[in-house]
Amino acid sequence: MLQNKVMDLEKEIMARFVGNEEAIRMIVLNQLHPRSATLIRAPRGVGKSTLMLLLLKGIAGDDFVVISGASEVKRGEVVGRLHIPSLEKEGVERVLWAAFTRSRGKGIDELNRLNPYTTANIHHLMQFGEVWAYGQQSKVEDYILIANENPSDATSFVHPPPFYDRFDICVFLRTLTLSEKFQLQELLDRYEGNLIESMPQVLSFEDLQEVRREVAEVELDPDLIGYINLLVRDFQSCIRGKESSEVKPPTLCEGCHFIRDVCGMIKEPVSERATVVLTHLAKAVKWLYGKCSIDDIFQMALWIFPHRLNLIRMRNILSDIQELFERERVKMEDRRLRRQWTLLNELIKGFNPSIYRLARDAAVEDVTFAEELIKMEEKWIGEGLMKRGEDISTQMGWRLQGYNYWRSR
Amino acid sequence: MESEKYRKFLEIESKKAPLEKKQSDMRERFWISWGESVDRAPIEKGTSDIIDSLYFGNDPSRTVVIDRKVAKILQERLRGLEEENMRLHKRVRLMRLIMYALILIIFLMAIAIVQAEPLMMPL
Numbered sequence: 001m002l003q004n005k006v007m008d009l010e011k012e013i014m015a016r017f018v019g020n021e022e023a024i025r026m027i028v029l030n031q032l033h034p035r036s037a038t039l040i041r042a043p044r045g046v047g048k049s050t051l052m053l054l055l056l057k058g059i060a061g062d063d064f065v066v067i068s069g070a071s072e073v074k075r076g077e078v079v080g081r082l083h084i085p086s087l088e089k090e091g092v093e094r095v096l097w098a099a100f101t102r103s104r105g106k107g108i109d110e111l112n113r114l115n116p117y118t119t120a121n122i123h124h125l126m127q128f129g130e131v132w133a134y135g136q137q138s139k140v141e142d143y144i145l146i147a148n149e150n151p152s153d154a155t156s157f158v159h160p161p162p163f164y165d166r167f168d169i170c171v172f173l174r175t176l177t178l179s180e181k182f183q184l185q186e187l188l189d190r191y192e193g194n195l196i197e198s199m200p201q202v203l204s205f206e207d208l209q210e211v212r213r214e215v216a217e218v219e220l221d222p223d224l225i226g227y228i229n230l231l232v233r234d235f236q237s238c239i240r241g242k243e244s245s246e247v248k249p250p251t252l253c254e255g256c257h258f259i260r261d262v263c264g265m266i267k268e269p270v271s272e273r274a275t276v277v278l279t280h281l282a283k284a285v286k287w288l289y290g291k292c293s294i295d296d297i298f299q300m301a302l303w304i305f306p307h308r309l310n311l312i313r314m315r316n317i318l319s320d321i322q323e324l325f326e327r328e329r330v331k332m333e334d335r336r337l338r339r340q341w342t343l344l345n346e347l348i349k350g351f352n353p354s355i356y357r358l359a360r361d362a363a364v365e366d367v368t369f370a371e372e373l374i375k376m377e378e379k380w381i382g383e384g385l386m387k388r389g390e391d392i393s394t395q396m397g398w399r400l401q402g403y404n405y406w407r408s409r
Numbered sequence: 410m411e412s413e414k415y416r417k418f419l420e421i422e423s424k425k426a427p428l429e430k431k432q433s434d435m436r437e438r439f440w441i442s443w444g445e446s447v448d449r450a451p452i453e454k455g456t457s458d459i460i461d462s463l464y465f466g467n468d469p470s471r472t473v474v475i476d477r478k479v480a481k482i483l484q485e486r487l488r489g490l491e492e493e494n495m496r497l498h499k500r501v502r503l504m505r506l507i508m509y510a511l512i513l514i515i516f517l518m519a520i521a522i523v524q525a526e527p528l529m530m531p532l
Protein backbone atom coordinates (compact mmCIF):
# COMPACT_ATOMS: atom_id res chain seq x y z
CA MET A 1 0.00 0.00 0.00
CA LEU A 2 1.24 3.46 -0.89
CA GLN A 3 0.39 4.82 2.57
CA ASN A 4 2.77 2.29 4.11
CA LYS A 5 5.55 3.35 1.76
CA VAL A 6 5.11 6.99 2.78
CA MET A 7 5.14 5.95 6.45
CA ASP A 8 8.31 3.92 5.78
CA LEU A 9 9.94 6.97 4.23
CA GLU A 10 9.17 8.93 7.38
CA LYS A 11 10.55 6.12 9.55
CA GLU A 12 13.77 5.80 7.54
CA ILE A 13 14.40 9.53 7.82
CA MET A 14 13.62 9.56 11.54
CA ALA A 15 15.99 6.62 11.99
CA ARG A 16 18.80 8.82 10.65
CA PHE A 17 17.80 12.26 11.89
CA VAL A 18 17.49 12.91 15.61
CA GLY A 19 14.71 15.13 17.00
CA ASN A 20 12.54 17.56 15.00
CA GLU A 21 9.91 14.84 14.45
CA GLU A 22 7.15 17.32 13.65
CA ALA A 23 9.31 19.06 11.04
CA ILE A 24 10.09 15.71 9.38
CA ARG A 25 6.42 14.74 9.38
CA MET A 26 5.51 18.06 7.75
CA ILE A 27 8.23 17.79 5.12
CA VAL A 28 7.09 14.29 4.15
CA LEU A 29 3.45 15.43 3.98
CA ASN A 30 4.42 18.36 1.79
CA GLN A 31 5.86 16.01 -0.83
CA LEU A 32 2.42 14.56 -1.51
CA HIS A 33 1.29 17.18 -4.01
CA PRO A 34 2.77 18.04 -7.43
CA ARG A 35 5.78 20.36 -7.75
CA SER A 36 6.27 20.54 -4.03
CA ALA A 37 8.67 23.12 -2.63
CA THR A 38 10.00 22.95 0.92
CA LEU A 39 12.18 25.41 2.78
CA ILE A 40 14.18 24.37 5.83
CA ARG A 41 15.43 27.13 8.11
CA ALA A 42 17.86 26.55 10.95
CA PRO A 43 21.03 27.89 12.52
CA ARG A 44 24.30 26.49 11.19
CA GLY A 45 25.22 22.90 11.95
CA VAL A 46 21.78 21.72 12.97
CA GLY A 47 21.32 19.40 9.97
CA LYS A 48 19.49 21.38 7.28
CA SER A 49 21.54 19.93 4.45
CA THR A 50 21.46 16.43 5.93
CA LEU A 51 17.68 16.45 6.18
CA MET A 52 17.40 17.79 2.63
CA LEU A 53 19.67 15.06 1.26
CA LEU A 54 17.94 12.29 3.23
CA LEU A 55 14.63 13.24 1.69
CA LEU A 56 16.01 13.64 -1.83
CA LYS A 57 17.64 10.20 -1.58
CA GLY A 58 14.56 8.64 -0.06
CA ILE A 59 12.36 9.72 -2.97
CA ALA A 60 14.56 10.39 -5.98
CA GLY A 61 17.35 7.84 -5.34
CA ASP A 62 20.29 9.12 -7.35
CA ASP A 63 18.19 11.29 -9.64
CA PHE A 64 18.77 14.52 -7.79
CA VAL A 65 20.92 17.60 -8.19
CA VAL A 66 21.88 20.03 -5.47
CA ILE A 67 23.08 23.53 -6.21
CA SER A 68 24.64 25.63 -3.52
CA GLY A 69 24.31 29.34 -2.90
CA ALA A 70 27.64 29.16 -1.10
CA SER A 71 29.47 28.37 -4.36
CA GLU A 72 29.51 30.36 -7.57
CA VAL A 73 26.45 29.11 -9.42
CA LYS A 74 26.22 30.15 -13.06
CA ARG A 75 23.10 30.29 -15.18
CA GLY A 76 24.36 27.41 -17.34
CA GLU A 77 24.48 25.15 -14.28
CA VAL A 78 20.92 25.92 -13.24
CA VAL A 79 19.07 26.42 -16.52
CA GLY A 80 21.09 25.59 -19.61
CA ARG A 81 24.06 26.46 -21.77
CA LEU A 82 24.65 26.82 -25.48
CA HIS A 83 25.97 23.78 -27.38
CA ILE A 84 29.02 25.37 -29.01
CA PRO A 85 29.74 22.66 -31.68
CA SER A 86 26.20 23.00 -33.08
CA LEU A 87 26.63 26.74 -33.32
CA GLU A 88 30.06 26.49 -34.94
CA LYS A 89 29.33 23.70 -37.41
CA GLU A 90 25.66 24.21 -38.24
CA GLY A 91 25.03 27.76 -37.06
CA VAL A 92 22.19 26.47 -34.91
CA GLU A 93 21.63 27.62 -31.32
CA ARG A 94 21.04 24.40 -29.43
CA VAL A 95 20.61 24.54 -25.67
CA LEU A 96 21.92 21.87 -23.36
CA TRP A 97 19.49 21.97 -20.47
CA ALA A 98 21.12 21.75 -17.08
CA ALA A 99 20.81 18.60 -14.98
CA PHE A 100 19.08 20.72 -12.31
CA THR A 101 16.09 21.34 -14.61
CA ARG A 102 15.89 17.71 -15.77
CA SER A 103 16.30 15.93 -12.44
CA ARG A 104 13.27 14.86 -10.42
CA GLY A 105 14.89 15.80 -7.12
CA LYS A 106 16.12 19.40 -6.82
CA GLY A 107 18.04 20.67 -3.84
CA ILE A 108 19.22 24.19 -3.06
CA ASP A 109 21.73 24.61 -0.29
CA GLU A 110 22.07 28.03 1.40
CA LEU A 111 19.18 29.54 -0.56
CA ASN A 112 19.66 33.04 0.83
CA ARG A 113 23.17 33.20 -0.62
CA LEU A 114 22.10 32.61 -4.25
CA ASN A 115 22.72 35.48 -6.64
CA PRO A 116 19.62 37.35 -7.93
CA TYR A 117 19.98 35.98 -11.49
CA THR A 118 19.92 32.36 -10.39
CA THR A 119 17.08 33.18 -7.98
CA ALA A 120 15.08 34.76 -10.82
CA ASN A 121 15.50 31.61 -12.95
CA ILE A 122 14.43 29.32 -10.10
CA HIS A 123 11.52 31.65 -9.31
CA HIS A 124 10.34 31.33 -12.93
CA LEU A 125 10.73 27.55 -12.80
CA MET A 126 8.61 27.34 -9.65
CA GLN A 127 6.00 29.74 -10.96
CA PHE A 128 5.46 28.44 -14.50
CA GLY A 129 7.04 24.97 -14.52
CA GLU A 130 9.40 25.95 -17.34
CA VAL A 131 12.82 27.47 -17.97
CA TRP A 132 14.10 29.76 -20.70
CA ALA A 133 17.58 30.11 -22.16
CA TYR A 134 18.74 31.67 -25.43
CA GLY A 135 15.15 32.25 -26.52
CA GLN A 136 14.26 28.59 -26.06
CA GLN A 137 11.83 27.13 -23.62
CA SER A 138 11.92 23.81 -21.80
CA LYS A 139 9.03 22.41 -19.78
CA VAL A 140 10.02 21.08 -16.37
CA GLU A 141 8.30 17.89 -15.33
CA ASP A 142 6.98 17.12 -11.86
CA TYR A 143 9.64 17.39 -9.17
CA ILE A 144 10.43 17.77 -5.51
CA LEU A 145 12.35 20.87 -4.53
CA ILE A 146 13.94 21.21 -1.13
CA ALA A 147 15.95 24.24 -0.09
CA ASN A 148 17.61 25.31 3.11
CA GLU A 149 19.01 28.47 4.60
CA ASN A 150 20.26 29.96 7.81
CA PRO A 151 18.30 33.22 8.20
CA SER A 152 20.97 34.59 10.53
CA ASP A 153 23.69 34.36 7.86
CA ALA A 154 24.88 37.61 6.38
CA THR A 155 23.91 37.62 2.71
CA SER A 156 24.77 39.81 -0.25
CA PHE A 157 21.24 39.87 -1.65
CA VAL A 158 17.81 39.86 -0.04
CA HIS A 159 15.41 37.72 -2.04
CA PRO A 160 11.96 39.22 -2.72
CA PRO A 161 8.97 38.01 -0.64
CA PRO A 162 7.16 36.56 -3.73
CA PHE A 163 10.08 34.16 -4.20
CA TYR A 164 9.73 32.83 -0.64
CA ASP A 165 5.97 32.69 -1.14
CA ARG A 166 6.53 29.97 -3.78
CA PHE A 167 7.77 27.65 -1.04
CA ASP A 168 4.79 25.72 0.26
CA ILE A 169 6.10 25.31 3.77
CA CYS A 170 8.97 26.62 5.86
CA VAL A 171 10.06 24.36 8.70
CA PHE A 172 12.38 25.43 11.48
CA LEU A 173 14.86 22.96 12.98
CA ARG A 174 16.05 23.26 16.54
CA THR A 175 19.30 22.26 18.19
CA LEU A 176 19.42 18.92 19.98
CA THR A 177 18.65 18.40 23.65
CA LEU A 178 21.16 16.64 25.91
CA SER A 179 19.71 13.16 25.45
CA GLU A 180 19.33 13.73 21.71
CA LYS A 181 23.02 14.51 21.42
CA PHE A 182 23.76 11.02 22.80
CA GLN A 183 21.36 9.56 20.23
CA LEU A 184 23.12 11.37 17.39
CA GLN A 185 26.52 10.06 18.51
CA GLU A 186 25.16 6.51 18.55
CA LEU A 187 23.66 7.00 15.10
CA LEU A 188 26.90 8.28 13.66
CA ASP A 189 28.70 5.26 15.14
CA ARG A 190 26.10 2.87 13.74
CA TYR A 191 26.30 4.25 10.21
CA GLU A 192 30.01 5.05 10.45
CA GLY A 193 29.31 8.70 9.83
CA ASN A 194 27.59 8.00 6.51
CA LEU A 195 24.01 8.84 7.31
CA ILE A 196 23.14 9.92 3.78
CA GLU A 197 24.86 7.01 1.97
CA SER A 198 22.95 4.60 4.17
CA MET A 199 19.56 6.09 3.23
CA PRO A 200 17.65 3.76 0.87
CA GLN A 201 15.25 4.93 -1.83
CA VAL A 202 11.97 4.06 -0.11
CA LEU A 203 9.60 5.50 -2.66
CA SER A 204 10.13 5.58 -6.41
CA PHE A 205 9.19 8.80 -8.17
CA GLU A 206 6.47 6.90 -10.05
CA ASP A 207 5.05 5.81 -6.68
CA LEU A 208 5.15 9.42 -5.53
CA GLN A 209 3.28 10.57 -8.63
CA GLU A 210 0.63 7.92 -8.01
CA VAL A 211 0.35 9.15 -4.40
CA ARG A 212 0.03 12.72 -5.65
CA ARG A 213 -2.80 11.68 -7.97
CA GLU A 214 -4.62 9.89 -5.15
CA VAL A 215 -4.17 12.80 -2.73
CA ALA A 216 -5.52 15.25 -5.32
CA GLU A 217 -8.71 13.19 -5.52
CA VAL A 218 -9.35 13.29 -1.76
CA GLU A 219 -12.54 15.21 -0.89
CA LEU A 220 -12.45 17.44 2.18
CA ASP A 221 -15.51 18.14 4.31
CA PRO A 222 -17.06 21.56 3.62
CA ASP A 223 -16.65 22.63 7.25
CA LEU A 224 -12.92 21.85 7.13
CA ILE A 225 -12.55 23.83 3.91
CA GLY A 226 -14.52 26.58 5.65
CA TYR A 227 -12.11 26.67 8.58
CA ILE A 228 -9.09 26.74 6.25
CA ASN A 229 -10.55 29.70 4.35
CA LEU A 230 -11.59 31.40 7.58
CA LEU A 231 -8.15 31.06 9.16
CA VAL A 232 -6.40 32.50 6.12
CA ARG A 233 -9.00 35.28 5.72
CA ASP A 234 -8.60 36.34 9.35
CA PHE A 235 -4.88 36.73 8.67
CA GLN A 236 -5.56 38.82 5.56
CA SER A 237 -8.59 40.99 6.17
CA CYS A 238 -8.31 44.66 7.01
CA ILE A 239 -11.21 47.08 6.98
CA ARG A 240 -8.78 49.83 5.96
CA GLY A 241 -7.32 47.83 3.07
CA LYS A 242 -3.72 47.35 4.24
CA GLU A 243 -2.98 45.27 1.13
CA SER A 244 -3.08 48.33 -1.09
CA SER A 245 -2.27 50.98 1.50
CA GLU A 246 1.05 52.79 1.52
CA VAL A 247 0.65 53.24 5.28
CA LYS A 248 0.99 49.95 7.12
CA PRO A 249 0.01 48.85 10.63
CA PRO A 250 0.44 49.97 13.37
CA THR A 251 0.15 53.51 11.93
CA LEU A 252 -2.74 52.47 9.70
CA CYS A 253 -4.61 51.05 12.71
CA GLU A 254 -4.70 54.32 14.69
CA GLY A 255 -8.32 54.88 15.75
CA CYS A 256 -9.50 51.72 14.00
CA HIS A 257 -12.51 49.94 15.48
CA PHE A 258 -10.71 46.58 15.22
CA ILE A 259 -7.38 47.66 16.70
CA ARG A 260 -7.31 44.82 19.24
CA ASP A 261 -8.07 42.18 16.63
CA VAL A 262 -5.60 39.74 15.01
CA CYS A 263 -5.52 41.96 11.89
CA GLY A 264 -3.93 44.76 13.92
CA MET A 265 -0.88 42.57 14.63
CA ILE A 266 -0.15 41.79 10.98
CA LYS A 267 1.81 44.21 8.85
CA GLU A 268 1.96 42.18 5.61
CA PRO A 269 -0.82 39.59 5.25
CA VAL A 270 -0.41 36.04 3.97
CA SER A 271 -1.02 35.38 0.29
CA GLU A 272 -3.77 33.26 -1.24
CA ARG A 273 -1.19 30.50 -1.71
CA ALA A 274 -1.50 29.82 2.01
CA THR A 275 -5.05 28.56 1.37
CA VAL A 276 -3.92 26.38 -1.52
CA VAL A 277 -1.07 24.83 0.46
CA LEU A 278 -3.20 24.29 3.55
CA THR A 279 -5.80 22.52 1.40
CA HIS A 280 -3.11 20.31 -0.20
CA LEU A 281 -1.76 19.38 3.22
CA ALA A 282 -5.21 18.71 4.68
CA LYS A 283 -5.87 16.32 1.80
CA ALA A 284 -2.50 14.67 2.38
CA VAL A 285 -3.28 14.20 6.09
CA LYS A 286 -6.67 12.69 5.28
CA TRP A 287 -5.10 10.37 2.71
CA LEU A 288 -2.31 9.28 5.03
CA TYR A 289 -3.99 9.14 8.45
CA GLY A 290 -7.65 8.73 7.47
CA LYS A 291 -8.91 12.04 8.86
CA CYS A 292 -7.99 15.67 9.27
CA SER A 293 -9.25 17.84 12.12
CA ILE A 294 -9.27 21.55 12.87
CA ASP A 295 -6.35 20.95 15.29
CA ASP A 296 -4.33 19.49 12.39
CA ILE A 297 -5.10 22.62 10.37
CA PHE A 298 -3.78 24.92 13.09
CA GLN A 299 -0.72 22.71 13.55
CA MET A 300 0.11 22.75 9.83
CA ALA A 301 -0.61 26.44 9.43
CA LEU A 302 2.28 27.09 11.81
CA TRP A 303 4.66 25.96 9.02
CA ILE A 304 2.77 27.69 6.21
CA PHE A 305 2.46 31.23 7.59
CA PRO A 306 5.94 32.21 8.92
CA HIS A 307 7.63 32.98 5.58
CA ARG A 308 4.49 34.59 4.17
CA LEU A 309 3.67 37.32 6.68
CA ASN A 310 5.21 40.19 8.55
CA LEU A 311 4.11 41.02 12.08
CA ILE A 312 4.24 44.48 13.62
CA ARG A 313 6.33 43.17 16.52
CA MET A 314 8.44 40.13 15.87
CA ARG A 315 10.28 38.45 18.71
CA ASN A 316 10.13 34.78 17.77
CA ILE A 317 8.09 34.19 14.67
CA LEU A 318 6.83 30.74 15.68
CA SER A 319 5.70 31.70 19.18
CA ASP A 320 4.25 34.97 17.88
CA ILE A 321 2.15 33.10 15.32
CA GLN A 322 1.25 30.47 17.91
CA GLU A 323 -0.09 33.28 20.11
CA LEU A 324 -2.18 34.65 17.25
CA PHE A 325 -3.55 31.15 16.61
CA GLU A 326 -4.69 30.93 20.23
CA ARG A 327 -6.61 34.19 19.75
CA GLU A 328 -7.98 32.86 16.49
CA ARG A 329 -9.31 29.75 18.22
CA VAL A 330 -11.11 31.91 20.80
CA LYS A 331 -12.55 34.01 17.99
CA MET A 332 -13.81 30.94 16.14
CA GLU A 333 -15.52 29.75 19.33
CA ASP A 334 -17.01 33.19 19.88
CA ARG A 335 -18.44 33.11 16.37
CA ARG A 336 -20.08 29.80 17.12
CA LEU A 337 -21.57 31.11 20.37
CA ARG A 338 -22.94 34.15 18.60
CA ARG A 339 -24.38 31.89 15.89
CA GLN A 340 -22.75 34.07 13.26
CA TRP A 341 -22.67 31.48 10.51
CA THR A 342 -26.26 30.54 11.32
CA LEU A 343 -27.29 34.19 10.98
CA LEU A 344 -25.46 34.41 7.66
CA ASN A 345 -27.08 31.19 6.50
CA GLU A 346 -30.52 32.65 7.28
CA LEU A 347 -29.71 35.94 5.58
CA ILE A 348 -28.49 34.20 2.42
CA LYS A 349 -32.00 32.76 2.07
CA GLY A 350 -33.52 36.24 2.28
CA PHE A 351 -33.52 39.56 4.13
CA ASN A 352 -35.04 39.45 7.59
CA PRO A 353 -34.91 42.59 9.81
CA SER A 354 -34.68 40.72 13.14
CA ILE A 355 -31.85 38.47 12.00
CA TYR A 356 -30.15 41.36 10.24
CA ARG A 357 -30.09 43.33 13.53
CA LEU A 358 -28.31 40.44 15.27
CA ALA A 359 -25.89 40.08 12.35
CA ARG A 360 -25.06 43.79 12.58
CA ASP A 361 -24.19 43.39 16.25
CA ALA A 362 -21.80 40.59 15.36
CA ALA A 363 -20.32 42.47 12.40
CA VAL A 364 -19.11 45.40 14.49
CA GLU A 365 -16.80 42.98 16.29
CA ASP A 366 -15.64 40.81 13.41
CA VAL A 367 -14.05 42.10 10.19
CA THR A 368 -14.39 38.86 8.24
CA PHE A 369 -18.07 38.60 9.11
CA ALA A 370 -18.58 42.30 8.40
CA GLU A 371 -17.17 41.84 4.89
CA GLU A 372 -19.76 39.17 4.11
CA LEU A 373 -22.60 41.23 5.60
CA ILE A 374 -21.57 44.34 3.66
CA LYS A 375 -21.65 42.34 0.40
CA MET A 376 -25.21 41.24 1.24
CA GLU A 377 -26.23 44.79 2.15
CA GLU A 378 -25.15 45.96 -1.29
CA LYS A 379 -27.41 43.35 -2.83
CA TRP A 380 -30.35 44.34 -0.61
CA ILE A 381 -29.84 48.04 -1.40
CA GLY A 382 -29.91 47.09 -5.08
CA GLU A 383 -33.14 45.19 -4.55
CA GLY A 384 -34.70 48.09 -2.63
CA LEU A 385 -34.95 46.17 0.66
CA MET A 386 -32.68 48.69 2.37
CA LYS A 387 -31.75 52.30 1.80
CA ARG A 388 -28.21 53.60 1.48
CA GLY A 389 -27.39 55.07 4.88
CA GLU A 390 -29.08 52.29 6.82
CA ASP A 391 -26.26 49.89 5.95
CA ILE A 392 -23.40 49.16 8.31
CA SER A 393 -20.68 50.16 5.84
CA THR A 394 -22.07 53.71 5.59
CA GLN A 395 -22.76 54.04 9.30
CA MET A 396 -19.34 52.74 10.34
CA GLY A 397 -17.49 54.39 7.46
CA TRP A 398 -16.22 51.07 6.09
CA ARG A 399 -15.69 50.91 2.36
CA LEU A 400 -14.58 47.62 0.92
CA GLN A 401 -12.68 47.75 -2.33
CA GLY A 402 -13.42 45.82 -5.42
CA TYR A 403 -16.90 44.45 -5.25
CA ASN A 404 -19.41 47.15 -4.52
CA TYR A 405 -20.65 50.60 -5.42
CA TRP A 406 -19.60 50.77 -9.08
CA ARG A 407 -22.36 49.56 -11.42
CA SER A 408 -23.53 47.09 -8.85
CA ARG A 409 -27.13 47.18 -10.03
CA MET B 410 -22.55 34.01 -7.30
CA GLU B 411 -22.23 32.01 -4.09
CA SER B 412 -20.08 28.89 -3.99
CA GLU B 413 -21.92 25.66 -3.27
CA LYS B 414 -19.26 24.66 -0.75
CA TYR B 415 -19.63 28.01 1.03
CA ARG B 416 -23.38 27.41 1.37
CA LYS B 417 -22.71 23.90 2.67
CA PHE B 418 -20.23 25.27 5.19
CA LEU B 419 -22.86 27.72 6.47
CA GLU B 420 -25.50 24.98 6.61
CA ILE B 421 -23.24 22.62 8.55
CA GLU B 422 -22.28 25.36 11.00
CA SER B 423 -25.97 26.29 11.37
CA LYS B 424 -26.80 22.73 12.31
CA LYS B 425 -24.01 22.68 14.89
CA ALA B 426 -25.20 25.92 16.53
CA PRO B 427 -28.80 26.58 15.52
CA LEU B 428 -31.14 29.49 16.05
CA GLU B 429 -34.67 28.85 17.26
CA LYS B 430 -37.56 30.90 15.97
CA LYS B 431 -40.91 31.13 17.72
CA GLN B 432 -43.88 32.92 16.22
CA SER B 433 -45.00 35.89 18.32
CA ASP B 434 -48.59 36.99 18.92
CA MET B 435 -48.07 39.87 16.54
CA ARG B 436 -48.41 39.07 12.86
CA GLU B 437 -45.29 38.44 10.72
CA ARG B 438 -42.94 38.64 13.70
CA PHE B 439 -41.11 35.97 15.65
CA TRP B 440 -38.77 35.66 18.59
CA ILE B 441 -35.24 34.40 17.96
CA SER B 442 -33.34 32.48 20.60
CA TRP B 443 -30.08 30.57 20.64
CA GLY B 444 -30.60 26.85 20.10
CA GLU B 445 -28.51 24.16 21.78
CA SER B 446 -25.02 23.59 20.31
CA VAL B 447 -24.69 19.96 19.25
CA ASP B 448 -20.97 19.57 19.80
CA ARG B 449 -20.28 21.98 22.65
CA ALA B 450 -21.10 22.15 26.32
CA PRO B 451 -24.36 24.10 26.62
CA ILE B 452 -22.73 27.00 28.42
CA GLU B 453 -25.45 29.42 27.35
CA LYS B 454 -28.18 27.38 29.01
CA GLY B 455 -28.61 30.14 31.63
CA THR B 456 -29.06 32.70 28.91
CA SER B 457 -31.82 30.72 27.22
CA ASP B 458 -33.47 30.49 30.66
CA ILE B 459 -33.78 34.24 30.95
CA ILE B 460 -35.00 34.60 27.35
CA ASP B 461 -37.61 31.89 27.85
CA SER B 462 -38.75 33.30 31.19
CA LEU B 463 -39.13 36.82 29.81
CA TYR B 464 -40.70 36.01 26.50
CA PHE B 465 -42.53 32.75 27.04
CA GLY B 466 -43.26 32.89 30.77
CA ASN B 467 -41.21 29.76 31.58
CA ASP B 468 -39.78 29.35 35.09
CA PRO B 469 -36.10 30.32 35.19
CA SER B 470 -33.42 28.33 37.07
CA ARG B 471 -32.48 29.32 40.60
CA THR B 472 -29.52 31.36 39.32
CA VAL B 473 -29.67 33.09 36.00
CA VAL B 474 -26.51 34.36 34.29
CA ILE B 475 -26.77 36.30 31.10
CA ASP B 476 -23.94 36.97 28.70
CA ARG B 477 -23.25 40.07 26.64
CA LYS B 478 -25.08 38.83 23.56
CA VAL B 479 -28.29 38.16 25.43
CA ALA B 480 -27.98 41.50 27.20
CA LYS B 481 -27.77 43.06 23.75
CA ILE B 482 -30.92 41.27 22.63
CA LEU B 483 -32.73 42.53 25.70
CA GLN B 484 -31.39 46.02 25.12
CA GLU B 485 -32.59 45.89 21.55
CA ARG B 486 -36.00 44.65 22.67
CA LEU B 487 -36.27 47.37 25.35
CA ARG B 488 -35.32 50.00 22.79
CA GLY B 489 -38.04 48.68 20.50
CA LEU B 490 -40.59 48.76 23.29
CA GLU B 491 -39.58 52.29 24.29
CA GLU B 492 -39.99 53.48 20.73
CA GLU B 493 -43.41 51.80 20.57
CA ASN B 494 -44.30 53.40 23.90
CA MET B 495 -43.30 56.89 22.68
CA ARG B 496 -45.28 56.43 19.47
CA LEU B 497 -48.39 55.35 21.40
CA HIS B 498 -47.90 58.17 23.89
CA LYS B 499 -47.88 60.71 21.04
CA ARG B 500 -50.99 59.16 19.57
CA VAL B 501 -52.76 59.30 22.97
CA ARG B 502 -51.88 62.98 23.31
CA LEU B 503 -53.23 63.69 19.86
CA MET B 504 -56.42 61.78 20.59
CA ARG B 505 -56.82 63.63 23.85
CA LEU B 506 -56.50 66.99 22.08
CA ILE B 507 -59.02 65.93 19.46
CA MET B 508 -61.34 64.80 22.24
CA TYR B 509 -61.04 68.16 24.09
CA ALA B 510 -61.66 70.01 20.85
CA LEU B 511 -64.76 67.93 20.15
CA ILE B 512 -66.08 68.47 23.69
CA LEU B 513 -65.54 72.22 23.26
CA ILE B 514 -67.33 72.24 19.92
CA ILE B 515 -70.26 70.26 21.36
CA PHE B 516 -70.42 72.59 24.36
CA LEU B 517 -70.39 75.69 22.15
CA MET B 518 -73.01 74.20 19.89
CA ALA B 519 -75.19 73.37 22.90
CA ILE B 520 -74.94 76.98 24.14
CA ALA B 521 -75.78 78.27 20.70
CA ILE B 522 -78.81 76.01 20.50
CA VAL B 523 -80.03 77.05 23.97
CA GLN B 524 -79.65 80.75 23.12
CA ALA B 525 -81.40 80.34 19.80
CA GLU B 526 -84.36 78.36 21.18
CA PRO B 527 -86.47 81.31 22.70
CA LEU B 528 -86.35 83.11 19.37
CA MET B 529 -87.70 80.09 17.61
CA MET B 530 -90.62 79.61 20.01
CA PRO B 531 -94.10 80.63 18.53
CA LEU B 532 -95.66 83.69 20.05
